[in-house]
Amino acid sequence: QLRNPEALESCRPTKPGGKIVLVTGTGGFVGYHAALALRRRGDGVLGLDNFNSYYPVNLKRAREASLKDEGVITLEADLNDDSALSAAFDLCNFTHVLNLAAQAGVRYATKDPGSYIKSNVAGFVKLLEVVKLREPMPRVVYASSSSVYGMNTKVPFSESDPVDLPASLYAATKREDELLAVTYNHIYGIAMTGLRFFTVYGPFGRPDMAMFAFSNKIMKGEPVEIFQGPGGSELERDFTYIDDIVQGCLAAIDHIGPSNKSTAPLKVYNIGNSHPENVTYIVDLLDEFLGKKAVRKYKPMPPTGDVLRTNANTSLAQQELGYKPSTSLRNGVRKFVNWYQEFYRDGLDAGMMSYQPL
Ligand code: NAD
Ligand code: UGA
Numbered sequence: 001q002l003r004n005p006e007a008l009e010s011c012r013p014t015k016p017g018g019k020i021v022l023v024t025g026t027g028g029f030v031g032y033h034a035a036l037a038l039r040r041r042g043d044g045v046l047g048l049d050n051f052n053s054y055y056p057v058n059l060k061r062a063r064e065a066s067l068k069d070e071g072v073i074t075l076e077a078d079l080n081d082d083s084a085l086s087a088a089f090d091l092c093n094f095t096h097v098l099n100l101a102a103q104a105g106v107r108y109a110t111k112d113p114g115s116y117i118k119s120n121v122a123g124f125v126k127l128l129e130v131v132k133l134r135e136p137m138p139r140v141v142y143a144s145s146s147s148v149y150g151m152n153t154k155v156p157f158s159e160s161d162p163v164d165l166p167a168s169l170y171a172a173t174k175r176e177d178e179l180l181a182v183t184y185n186h187i188y189g190i191a192m193t194g195l196r197f198f199t200v201y202g203p204f205g206r207p208d209m210a211m212f213a214f215s216n217k218i219m220k221g222e223p224v225e226i227f228q229g230p231g232g233s234e235l236e237r238d239f240t241y242i243d244d245i246v247q248g249c250l251a252a253i254d255h256i257g258p259s260n261k262s263t264a265p266l267k268v269y270n271i272g273n274s275h276p277e278n279v280t281y282i283v284d285l286l287d288e289f290l291g292k293k294a295v296r297k298y299k300p301m302p303p304t305g306d307v308l309r310t311n312a313n314t315s316l317a318q319q320e321l322g323y324k325p326s327t328s329l330r331n332g333v334r335k336f337v338n339w340y341q342e343f344y345r346d347g348l349d350a351g352m353m354s355y356q357p358l
Helices: 005-010 029-040 057-069 082-092 113-131 169-188 210-220 242-255 279-290 315-321 329-345
Strands: 020-024 044-049 073-076 096-099 139-145 192-197 223-228 266-271 295-300
Touching: 005 044, 005 073, 005 082, 020 029, 020 082, 029 044, 029 057, 029 096, 029 242, 044 057, 044 082, 057 073, 082 113, 096 113, 096 242, 113 139, 113 169, 139 169, 139 242, 169 192, 169 266, 192 242, 210 223, 210 279, 210 329, 223 279, 242 266, 242 315, 266 315, 279 329
Parallel strands: 020 044, 020 096, 044 073, 096 139, 139 192, 192 266, 223 295
Antiparallel strands: none
């Protein structure tokens, strides 16, 4: 795939001084949007994804095709394939890596724990092993997660809060990424910035996540199961719109200092919305925008690793990166629903309605 001249063209910046970025996970939700935004502002971008079938692959292919229309090529390869990674680095001489490839999803980790270790831990190590050999070494921005705050109950979450009580294996692997970042920064001087994203939603979103899965249920007339905490309490999430997440990714890429054997930067930031809401409110908004009432079924949260609430303190990202989320949940859900309805109208939904996330 890399011999195709389009791949070289893809990683060539279209503006003077543009960066050259390897974006992993471009078949995925956040990687797709981030790669598009980088390309549109003139950076060179090569995507990478293994197109796994955790959720329907036709959605990943639709993202890939949309990226290709804008000149971004996605190399189909696994993070664990170090020869494919090395060939990509040889071709493009990346200045930056944005690592978004991962086995995502909190609850599925009880079903297939090995896939999290393989992609999020072993795959990340493979990537860093390739990065450390480059001269000069690229700078690395990677996805962490709000889930690292785990059983910490003090909100809002700040970067200095304890992160040693992961409630899910997914969270434990995301925390492991942050620890690996410390080690590779310390030994090799790789510049590393971790971004703790908070429950991301929007167009081209993930069908395993609540907003998309609830929409499918509402359209099918099936009950939406709303999980509750102890005593029937509501779960709260700091739902964050994709454009704000992308803004955080680009700002992190622009602010990260160079890799350097002695003084390379090492940072972690919350990238959230700072306006947590009850999960029920999402169902209210979906009812309104889809124009169809959900059948609501409340049930105690299953023992699959969810936390009771998330809420980001984003002042560090604001001070150091200029990050400022700007999309209200109401406007964001409206945009999601517009896309969702178009997606189904265009017949890109094969397999989506019958897909059952954990
Ligand atoms: P996603 O599942 O849509 O995208 C991840 C992509 O990575 C997928 O297309 C998958 O095929 C690919 N992938 C998985 N393992 C791979 C491997 N070993 N090699 C190559 N490709 C591989 O998920 P997303 O929502 O876009 O998440 C992006 C990142 O952000 C992930 O690291 C995730 O853990 C993190 N994150 C997401 C959210 C969220 O709410 N979406 C919140 C916090 C953190
Ligand atoms: C999401 C992503 O799936 C993770 O990859 C990510 O790391 C995490 O955000 C994060 O912020 O770090 P989650 O918050 O569980 O995880 O996102 P959703 O699947 O969209 O769930 C949102 C809320 O709806 C949760 O409180 C969940 O318990 C609830 N939910 C989910 C239900 O009430 N019913 C369901 O059937 C599914």
